Amino acid sequence: MKIFPEGDEVFESLARQVPKTVPGGIVALAVTGRVNSAPVDGHTVVFGRNRPDVDICVGESDLRVSRRHGALTCREGAWWVSNLGRLPIRLPKSRWLFPDEDAVPLSDGYTPLFIRGTRDREHLLELYVAGPDGGQPAVPHGAVTEPPRRWRLTDDERLLLVVLGQRYLMHEANPQPLARQHVAEVMAELRPDEAWSHKKVEHMVAAVRSRLSREGVAGLVREEVGEPVGNALNDNLMRELVLSTTLVPPDLALIDALS
Incomplete structure (x- = not known):
């Protein structure tokens, strides 16, 4: 596992840019930094607010977030997210992962996780599970990838x-x-x-x-x-x-x- 502290490499969002990683690896990004991990069976990436005791810190100043709030675990080449904390973790499509529930498998590609803290603050942990080629999905041979047109806003x-x-x-x-x-x-x-x-x-x-x-x-x-x-x-x-x-x-x- 490689840990990239804030300022080492700039990735504004995994929804826009994904660092190259090994096939089947996972990238986790929070405001405190980034973690890359290869798909080693049994390996776990822990996230929560207690920076010295987790692999990636989420909601560091928010006491509603548990010190060890959740974990990403590799099992037989797939990644699973589990809840170790007190508050539920919200996944896309309004799916909630509560404490003591079975771990949920992550699909290849982008998945945001949200933890609601004090005063309805939303703490975000972005995840990206690399496909067979690592990084972004493959494009047809010889094709030029067209980035999305982003609109200029004040x-x-x-x-x-x-x-x-x-x-x-x-x-x-x-x-x-x-x-x-x-x-x-x-x-x-x-x-x-x-x-x-x-x-x-x-x-x-x-x-x-x-x-x-x-x-x-x-x-x-x-x-x-x-x-x-x-x-x-x-x-x-x-x-x-x-x-x-x-x-x-x-x-x-x-x-x-x-x-």
């Missing part, structure tokens, strides 16, 4: 859209955007010196939808979705931002950093 737009679409970044099973009034209340708490209202929220979000629509993104104007519109426009916007990796789960830290 700092204000990014924070607002992270608040609006936090359920998408948490990988909930059927996410929906937060209500405009709720978003305005959260923004007012994060930025108390600024005036926020549901109209201001809608104006900023509509400006982003309009800009992306002009760039060719479908489903962002009323004429394209039909009536009743409901949340369809903002739902389509958030799905585009997440699928293009313009917004990724580590962006949730913007909310925590300002709270």
